[in-house]
Amino acid sequence: MYKHLYRRFIEANPTLLHFACHSHHYWADISREAQLQYWDDSAKHVDDKWNHIFSVKVPQAQRLIAEILNISHPQQLVFAPNTHEIVFRLLSSLDWNQKIRVLTTDSEFYSFDRQINRLSELPQFEVVKIPTLPFDTFHERFEQAMESADWNLIFVSHVFFNSGLVCDVERLVKDAPSECPFVIDGYHSFMAVPLNLKPIQDRVFYVAGSYKYAQGGEGCCFLYVPPATRHRPMYTGWFAELSKLSAIGNEVGYPTDAFQYAGSTMDFSAMYRLIATLEKFKDEGLTITRIHEVVQQSQKWFLEEVEKSGHPLVNRQTLIATDLKNHGHFLTFDLPSTEVTTDLVKKMKTRGLLTDSRGSRLRFGFGLYHDLADIKAAVAKI
Numbered sequence: 001m002y003k004h005l006y007r008r009f010i011e012a013n014p015t016l017l018h019f020a021c022h023s024h025h026y027w028a029d030i031s032r033e034a035q036l037q038y039w040d041d042s043a044k045h046v047d048d049k050w051n052h053i054f055s056v057k058v059p060q061a062q063r064l065i066a067e068i069l070n071i072s073h074p075q076q077l078v079f080a081p082n083t084h085e086i087v088f089r090l091l092s093s094l095d096w097n098q099k100i101r102v103l104t105t106d107s108e109f110y111s112f113d114r115q116i117n118r119l120s121e122l123p124q125f126e127v128v129k130i131p132t133l134p135f136d137t138f139h140e141r142f143e144q145a146m147e148s149a150d151w152n153l154i155f156v157s158h159v160f161f162n163s164g165l166v167c168d169v170e171r172l173v174k175d176a177p178s179e180c181p182f183v184i185d186g187y188h189s190f191m192a193v194p195l196n197l198k199p200i201q202d203r204v205f206y207v208a209g210s211y212k213y214a215q216g217g218e219g220c221c222f223l224y225v226p227p228a229t230r231h232r233p234m235y236t237g238w239f240a241e242l243s244k245l246s247a248i249g250n251e252v253g254y255p256t257d258a259f260q261y262a263g264s265t266m267d268f269s270a271m272y273r274l275i276a277t278l279e280k281f282k283d284e285g286l287t288i289t290r291i292h293e294v295v296q297q298s299q300k301w302f303l304e305e306v307e308k309s310g311h312p313l314v315n316r317q318t319l320i321a322t323d324l325k326n327h328g329h330f331l332t333f334d335l336p337s338t339e340v341t342t343d344l345v346k347k348m349k350t351r352g353l354l355t356d357s358r359g360s361r362l363r364f365g366f367g368l369y370h371d372l373a374d375i376k377a378a379v380a381k382i
């Protein structure tokens with residue numbers, strides 16, 4: 001129904017069945033004009049481009065994102081090229097001269113997980129990872145862990161990248177120690193699974209980006225910073241000087257708004273693409289709720305087709321899911337081993353069906369550019 005939004009990517013890959021959109025989504029056609037607009041604005045404004053970006057484009061992006069997440073403070077959003085930069089900036093706000101206790105899960109994306117693994121080689125870092133499975137006891141176990149120690153950082157995904165399972169972040173925040181930063185990685189839910197941040201907007205940090213379901217392509221990630229935050233990230237960039245400096249710092253001053261988390265010069269063409277795509281979706285009536293409905297229908301069709309096919313590996317028994325009405329936009333099947341999974345991914349690719357895997361888990365992603373015919377064709381190629 002929405003294929004017309006992706007004409008260029010579809011025409012460039014006429015025979016490809018792209019079911020890896022949870023990893024890298026097709027870009028909407030509108031983002032191409034936005035990319036060119038960035039070039040034209042660079043030519044038109046030359047050195048004044050930065051003024052245009054910070055006075056027009058950044059507030060525009062902040063407003064659109066704030067509307068989607070239902071947050072009242074758009075100015076509390078700050079941008080970076082990737083989430084790793086954001087995550088490391090958050091970690092660098094902690095006092096590294098003291099013991100640092102981090103509570104997280106065993107299912108966080110590598111940008112955080114690899115970094116935290118490296119940092120836990122330092123004596124002052126203590127990291128506890130709560131396994132997400134079995135999922136029916138996950139929230140309870142996480143709550144118990146939150147009560148069991150004095151944490152300096154809590155980091156959890158809204159939708160877990162290695163399963164698509166949805167964490168009830170609102171529930172977890174309720175029991176979180178109030179003085180400890182609580183960070184939500186929303187990359188797998190932003191523009192996919194509805195989340196109303198308003199009830200917890202004074203409490204949580206939220207990180208996400210443009211490359212997945214927001215469909216702006218790589219390069220425009222963002223952090224929501226709760227308004228009362230007065231941090232001094234060690235990993236800081238000179239953009240933090242662009243906002244009015246307050247007296248919260250000593251030698252190095254930091255602004256009191258989200259720009260306390262700002263980095264340095266980045267390519268803002270991704271922000272242009274993101275704005276154009278989000279505006280187009282608004283014009284088409286594509287709210288997250290609507291997108292979620294469309295994808296849930298596709299997932300339902302996919303599972304019906306899979307059931308008919310009687311596949312020995314990809315079936316209801318290997319599917320990781322608890323509630324398909326509240327699930328990420330990809331379906332994950334846990335196969336007997338990494339080798340079996342990798343082998344199947346390769347075979348499907350040679351047949352024109354693109355998916356991906358994480359260890360033994362095979363993932364099929366669903367987007368607005370799939371219809372029932374695509375789904376039937378995809379299942380026939382597994």
Ligand SMILES: Cc1ncc(COP(=O)(O)O)c(C=O)c1O
Binds near residue numbers: 083084111157161
């Ligand atoms: C949950 C999650 N967070 C973050 C990212 C992206 O990380 P980065 O922007 O550091 O490349 C991904 C990418 O797949 C992800 O799945």
